[in-house]
Amino acid sequence: MIAEQTTPLLSVRNLKKHFPIHNKGFSSRVIGSVKAVDDVSFDLLPGETLGLVGESGCGKTTTGRTILRALDPTSGQVMFKVDDDKIIDLAAIHHKHLKPLRPEMQMIFQDPFSSLNPRMTIGDIVGEPLVVHKMARGSELKDRVAEMLLKVGLMPEHAIRYPHAFSGGQRQRAGIARALIMNPSLIIADEAVSALDVSVQAQVINLLEDLQEELKLTYIFIAHDLSVVKHICDRVAVMYAGKIVELCETEELFAVPKHPYTRALLSAVPVPDPDVKMNFDLHGEVADPANLPPGCSFNPRCSYCQVRCKQDIPELQEIAPGRQVACHFTEDLD
């Protein structure tokens, strides 16, 4: 496994992304904010896969995008290690200085249909990052595209074809090739396999794991499908209403969830075995991030809720080595 002493590739500290809500009418006065990401902190070690899971609207995608500075954070730090020794705060850096860092961090998107330009050939799409960063041209560009296509299981001949000629799985491979051609160290995969059919999904998961080993990649794997997360991730962060509520190693999380929300989320996963019936009792819906309940955001849905939960916001605290939970009563769960 990964040594304890290694410096993290990425450490996120107190990251916040709030979207202002404007008054309707002429004076676009700010009357509130949507706390999409609220005080998120975690470390990402080189070579590991961290899963970000939660229901839609919990802020997992916004977290990913804010780390990459596709969105500007409201506050917080994103310390990113470049070239083994330099550490740069991505959250503070001026956007002009971001471009040389971009090759280091890439994104794979969910929908292989809308994330590829239908008017460009696969070769142009995969090679575009190299052109933008002036890293290759002419025959070298062609060779590197061909090599990358082979690496993700496509054929070099495919470079002259357009996205519509490919199946969903093949398009997703092209999206992966585009992300990897810059030789990045960090990949944020935002629901990268959710749009794929089961049989193709398994192929792409295998591909992502093979590439991780070969190219020493570090993944942040954003997903809502917990069975995929269980398979691919080393550690998992469970998010609810913009906050991480539980963070620990995958096997521990699935074996003994320590936060009531994690417990409910896991019990909602339909097991493909007719003899294992779902034992699910979570009522209500995700909290509205524009209008959060006081105290713990999960308290209206929590079956262990007590008075304190409605007043104090629980901090994410370490209850065992490598295991963080944000719940006042985590010790009292059963």
Added chain:
Amino acid sequence: MQDTQELQEIEPQELPENVLELRDLKTYFFTDDGTLPAVDGVTFSVKRGKTLALVGESGCGKSVTSYSVLRLIQKPGEIVEGEILLHTNDYQTIDIAQLTEKSDLLFHVRGGLVSMIFQEPMTALSPVHTIGNQICEAILLHQNVTKAQAEEIAIEMLHKVGIPGPEQRMNQYPHELSGGMRQRVVIAMALVCKPQLLIADEPTTALDVTIQAQVLRLINDLKAELGTSVLFITHDLGVVAQIADEVAVMYLGRIVEQGDVRIVMKNPLHPYTRCLLKSLPGLSGHHKRLDSIEGSVPSLTEIPPGCPFHPRCPDFVAGVCDVGNPPELQELRDGHYVACARAEEVNQK
């Protein structure tokens, strides 16, 4: 009076076992690229009060099958062959495939006897009508009641599907509700006329797992309460295991395996079903390689000869699987049907 009394008492035994029977249904699409056999000879039946799950990857024809049952296929698509028999609670048998487009009976079937829940609740609801308006419309079309009575029925139904404060919700528009609430409204609308068959086409695919679990439980509870039979279309084998009594697996417009859900999922006989179950993540150990199926589903214009699955099949034998007509669905074990030329050999191992 006594006669009717007697009739009602013996009714349960006399009703045919199946609500819906599809016999050799073929729905083709006649496009410029050629004829696409989206549904190519599908035979199955939905038992009274039970749930049949139709499962398969995208493009396998599961949705077209369900649309055919309600005659929702539009040009260039057409039902070219086959029977869609609906056995109603009043001892009638209606062949939906033979009904004319504008007949009163087809009108009665759609929404009255059979109703449907679609995948995307936002597109299934009208954005410019209130929830109450839309549910009442369904009631007024199919039941002989006044507007005030219809409203009462609608409120009761909204209450039944677990929507808090149904009286206020009646006056709200779909955009004011969350995704899970919208899907509940769609379910309320589908069940308000007490249909004998409910077709649910991927009703939980667009929802979060927690909301999915709530909706699945709701469908199960209402099925038991109203005695509705369900044809459940999904691609998620986990959902199948949780909701179905029987399962039919489709591949390229054909059913390749069918039987009791427990038997099929525990002991699949068709290589495709076996591969699908093995390729699910989460069951095998952490970080182990998944047994994926080679290649992807071919396009309907290039259906391979012989067994359509043979180019991806791990048990493929040249000269057996890639020649002749696609294998027929045959009963290999008691009540367990499979369409594979090598079913016997493959399953002896």
